[in-house]
Amino acid sequence: LWWARSPPAWLPRPPPAAARNCPVGPCGRRAYAPPAERKRFYQNVSISQGEGGFEINLDHRKLKTPQAKLFTVPSEALAIAVATEWDSQRDTIKFYTMHLTTLCNTALDNPTQRNKMQLIRAAVKFLDTDTVCYRVEEPPALAELQKNEWDPVVTWAEKRYNVTIGSSTSILGPNIPASTKETFVSHLASYNMWALQGIEFVITQLKSLILSMSLIDRHITVEKAVLLSRLEEEYQIRRWGNVEWAHDYDLCELRARTAAGTLFVHLCSESSTVKHKLLQD
Amino acid sequence: MAALGAPLRTLRELLRELRRAAGRSYRDSPAYRHVLAAFRAHRVTSEKLCRAQQELHFQAATYLCLLRSVREHEALHREYHGRGERSPQEVAGLVGFRLPQQPGGKG
Numbered sequence: 001l002w003w004a005r006s007p008p009a010w011l012p013r014p015p016p017a018a019a020r021n022c023p024v025g026p027c028g029r030r031a032y033a034p035p036a037e038r039k040r041f042y043q044n045v046s047i048s049q050g051e052g053g054f055e056i057n058l059d060h061r062k063l064k065t066p067q068a069k070l071f072t073v074p075s076e077a078l079a080i081a082v083a084t085e086w087d088s089q090r091d092t093i094k095f096y097t098m099h100l101t102t103l104c105n106t107a108l109d110n111p112t113q114r115n116k117m118q119l120i121r122a123a124v125k126f127l128d129t130d131t132v133c134y135r136v137e138e139p140p141a142l143a144e145l146q147k148n149e150w151d152p153v154v155t156w157a158e159k160r161y162n163v164t165i166g167s168s169t170s171i172l173g174p175n176i177p178a179s180t181k182e183t184f185v186s187h188l189a190s191y192n193m194w195a196l197q198g199i200e201f202v203i204t205q206l207k208s209l210i211l212s213m214s215l216i217d218r219h220i221t222v223e224k225a226v227l228l229s230r231l232e233e234e235y236q237i238r239r240w241g242n243v244e245w246a247h248d249y250d251l252c253e254l255r256a257r258t259a260a261g262t263l264f265v266h267l268c269s270e271s272s273t274v275k276h277k278l279l280q281d
Numbered sequence: 282m283a284a285l286g287a288p289l290r291t292l293r294e295l296l297r298e299l300r301r302a303a304g305r306s307y308r309d310s311p312a313y314r315h316v317l318a319a320f321r322a323h324r325v326t327s328e329k330l331c332r333a334q335q336e337l338h339f340q341a342a343t344y345l346c347l348l349r350s351v352r353e354h355e356a357l358h359r360e361y362h363g364r365g366e367r368s369p370q371e372v373a374g375l376v377g378f379r380l381p382q383q384p385g386g387k388g
Contacts, residue, residue: 046311047311076315077315077319080311080312080315081312081344083311083312084299084302084303084310084311084312087302087303087310088302088303094355097351097354097355099347099351100347218283218335218336218339219283220283221283221284221285221339221342221343221346222342222343222346222347223346224283224284244357244361245357245360245361245362248353248357249354249357249358249361249362252350252351252353252354252357253350253354255346255347255350256347256350256351256354259343259344259346259347259350260347262343263340263343263344263347266336266339266340266343267340270336
């Protein structure tokens with residue numbers, strides 16, 4: 001009987017029932033009230049370098065992951081971006097806007113406890129139901145739009161990775177040859193564990209391996225990738241109208257998550273070197 | 282390569298987003314300084330198609346997209362989804378009723 005137990009100690013205690021005129025549940029608080037948000041409890045956010053990498057300091061406290069591990073990231077630019085996320089929180093901390101922090105926590109804790117091969121297999125499995133390979137036959141305007149927008153991306157992927165993908169209008173989806181999947185598996189194996197978490201995240205958001213790879217290879221921008229992923233929705237919006245609180249809300253959230261995932265992958269897999277050219281006399 | 286436009290425009294919009302996110306002391310924030318330093322470091326090259334420059338521009342455009350979408354998403358959430366549950370008084374007021382006052386609390 002979960003509602004009979006008192007709420008966890010870290011939630012702020014609600015005022016006693018006599019002070020409010022609300023129906024009071026057995027555990028002493030309103031039914032269905034969302035948990036109180038954490039207030040911003042720190043003044044300054046700064047970065048420091050430890051042995052494992054870069055750490056985030058909230059005032060003098062070191063940031064930890066949900067599983068209480070020390071929060072260390074390998075890249076300074078990523079640490080700066082995470083610090084900016086924490087610094088941009090005003091009165092309350094809104095965890096649902098802190099996508100980079102969430103990605104770092106996932107990479108550090110690995111809550112689903114998958115190893116590298118399992119992550120790669122999960123990512124390549126999306127190819128069987130890839131969005132850009134699933135075509136409709138009617139309405140003809142949408143079929144035409146899909147052909148014009150998605151065919152170039154599929155062609156680019158086929159040329160870049162030297163594979164056969166194709167597209168299909170049947171309900172079973174495209175028939176992807178095993179050699180294609182093996183090519184992608186070996187390509188993804190060249191990324192490190194952190195970057196792979198990011199790649200798998202982007203694929204899950206865009207529902208397409210091909211769009212994610214063209215985004216990671218910098219062939220298209222984030223806005224374009226999100227547009228291509230939501231092509232049918234955009235078509236219906238243009239036909240029937242836009243509903244701001246649903247369509248724009250989902251669009252902004254998808255853009256934010258995809259941008260965070262892409263940035264995460266690039267920052268975790270780059271190695272920047274500055275080469276100074278000698279002046280030629 | 283992605284169609285990105287002018288790097289200067291991306292930089293200017295990115296700095297604007299950082300200023301909106303940071304508040305008062307945006308110029309001292311590590312993100313602001315890091316972005317400016319990175320753009321300055323990659324500015325002068327004698328090669329027309331500098332790969333590092335394009336990589337940096339793509340990263341900057343991605344970060345700009347992230348900051349902008351998070352800000353817009355939060356604004357939409359505040360406007361449409363942030364209100365929470367109505368109190369029983371408000372619910373009664375929706376149909377024109379008032380809650381009864383019972384001395385000594387509810388039985």
